Amino acid sequence: MVGVCKIEISESEDELKELLRDQKTAGNKEQVHLLYLLKSQQVESVTHAASLLGRNRVTLERGLRKYRAG
Numbered sequence: 503m504v505g506v507c508k509i510e511i512s513e514s515e516d517e518l519k520e521l522l523r524d525q526k527t528a529g530n531k532e533q534v535h536l537l538y539l540l541k542s543q544q545v546e547s548v549t550h551a552a553s554l555l556g557r558n559r560v561t562l563e564r565g566l567r568k569y570r571a572g
Contacts, residue, residue: 509540509566509569509570511537511540511541513537513541514541515538515541515542518534518537518538518541519538521534522534522535522538532555532557532565533565533568533569535555536548536551536555536562536565536566537569539551539554539555548562548563548566
């Protein structure tokens with residue numbers, strides 16, 4: 503199914519909250535926010551996160567690919 507995310511997020515919710523506060527650029531903040539939403543299970547899919555964040559699903563998936571790659 504499109505937009506359903508199968509990703510292992512190694513950081514804890516608390517670590518992601520801290521990272522979210524420390525981000526300086528909008529792009530980085532958006533990426534950490536996406537990871538936080540997924541980790542805390544506030545969203546069920548990338549599609550749902552995209553609608554909450556006001557971004558295109560493909561844009562968020564591109565960021566997740568970079569996260570997976572390290």
